[in-house]
């Protein structure tokens with residue numbers, strides 16, 4: 001798939017901008033602060049309903065404006081489709097597909113698939129498990145958009161269940177007594193367990209089969225990016241793993257395990273006032289050679305690892321017949337000349353690649369394609 | 384800005400669900416320019432609805448009498464009770480024409496985020512009804528969303544030990560939705576295809 005044209009109204013620094021694109025590689029060049037990342041961030045948002053830089057929507061709307069509009073004309077398998085999103089901070093996004101309003105914004109997921117690599121991705125290696133879970137879940141949705149619904153349902157049940165536990169926890173602080181699990185509103189805990197296990201197992205099974213499919217691509221991509229200097233290996237680490245072994249992507253088994261774990265954790269959950277079982281407690285283990293990447297890998301290694309995770313995601317989706325748009329924000333500045341050329345080779349044959357960079361000279365000559373100048377709120381095609 | 388009676392009216396209208404400030408203003412001016420008779424009829428209707436309409440003492444559906452039309456209807460069976468969240472869901476199920484039993488209106492769904500637990504719903508009243516022993520099947524028609532599902536599961540856990548068959552509307556209803564908005568055909572089929580919970 002590729003984006004043929006996109007238009008932003010009051011998104012970030014842009015009052016209004018229209019960019020026409022072509023398949024293959026395009027390089028966006030402009031000085032720091034020119035608005036290059038803003039452009040690719042918009043495409044990332046359209047694809048995932050989230051920004052890779054901020055978790056709240058307010059900074060995405062141009063200062064002084066009330067709402068932002070993102071619109072993209074997407075070409076896919078000979079058909080063209082307009083995807084449109086209206087962003088009003090504090091309110092639910094509104095989405096349209098082919099001019100048709102969608103009942104829920106998340107129904108737009110899947111129309112545009114993007115793999116975006118940005119300097120912020122260093123947090124995939126060095127950050128908290130939540131960063132890596134988000135990486136997995138976004139990829140899961142890009143691979144099978146129906147998981148957007150599973151994730152939303154799971155989050156909702158988790159939030160309700162946590163509120164229930166939290167309320168009981170606070171009541172206990174006031175009265176000094178632990179509420180029995182069969183009294184007050186805690187009687188309803190079991191009713192939430194069923195849904196938690198149902199959606200939780202679906203999400204977990206999805207993540208497990210995703211990591212299994214992704215793992216060989218990560219090893220391969222790291223090998224390519226680092227030019228054979230180290231072996232990267234990824235594995236899913238579930239809080240439900242036990243001495244009998246790690247989880248497999250068997251939903252029924254996971255549901256049963258979750259329900260057992262919930263029963264066993266009942267008192268501890270009431271003591272702590274939050275849900276202690278489920279995929280929100282999981283992580284992916286990133287190994288480099290014999291050591292975990294987190295806490296051990298050098299800056300360059302961590303950076304290559306993060307890039308490898310994105311390139312592997314891209315390769316996996318491509319191998320499965322989904323041709324996402326690949327976006328590399330500020331990637332070449334961090335690489336030496338040989339690695340730049342190597343990466344340019346890896347990008348050969350991609351349906352569409354958007355590359356941003358501040359210094360034109362950082363882009364390897366091997367990366368031929370369209371060039372755009374980004375300056376003063378305008379995007380101009382130069383080559 | 385407006386003052387006095389007009390401002391009051393705009394403010395009151397603006398409190399209604401689904402009415403924003405702009406519509407409130409439009410409706411207020413419409414009332415202002417309308418025929419005095421029409422406005423009397425409207426204000427009468429508003430007053431009467433508060434005076435006359437209450438909830439049925441058996442099923443908590445809206446009613447002008449102690450017992451609602453459905454609870455008074457001798458042709459309907461006491462063997463099936465359909466549990467819904469709101470009175471408007473009774474109307475939705477009635478429209479399908481698939482159900483000839485009685486209802487029980489809970490007055491909402493379990494929702495910790497909004498501070499609603501079982502004691503804020505008419506669950507104790509439902510249990511009292513079931514203890515009378517006439518009921519053979521309890522049909523859980525709470526909304527097909529997270530809260531409705533949790534409420535149904537909770538009721539099933541309470542009721543099954545009483546030896547009453549508990550069933551849930553078949554999937555096919557748009558998930559995450561409101562029963563009220565399901566069309567007759569979809570809701571009717573969900574009713575026919577309901578599954579017994581075990």
Ligand SMILES: Nc1ncnc2c1ncn2[C@@H]1O[C@H](COP(=O)(O)OP(=O)(O)OP(=O)(O)O)[C@@H](O)[C@H]1O
Nearest residue numbers: 012013032033034035036037038059061062063358
């Ligand atoms: N909501 C907003 N309203 C107005 N301007 C904004 C908003 N958000 C960001 N900006 C402006 O956008 C600019 C940053 O743009 P962007 O991050 O795209 O730069 P860049 O071209 O990627 O730069 P670099 O090369 O440093 O990465 C900043 O000058 C910032 O002030």
Ligand SMILES: [Mg+2]
Nearest residue numbers: 036037329330
């Ligand atoms: Mg940037």
Ligand SMILES: [Zn+2]
Nearest residue numbers: 439442451454
């Ligand atoms: Zn009644």
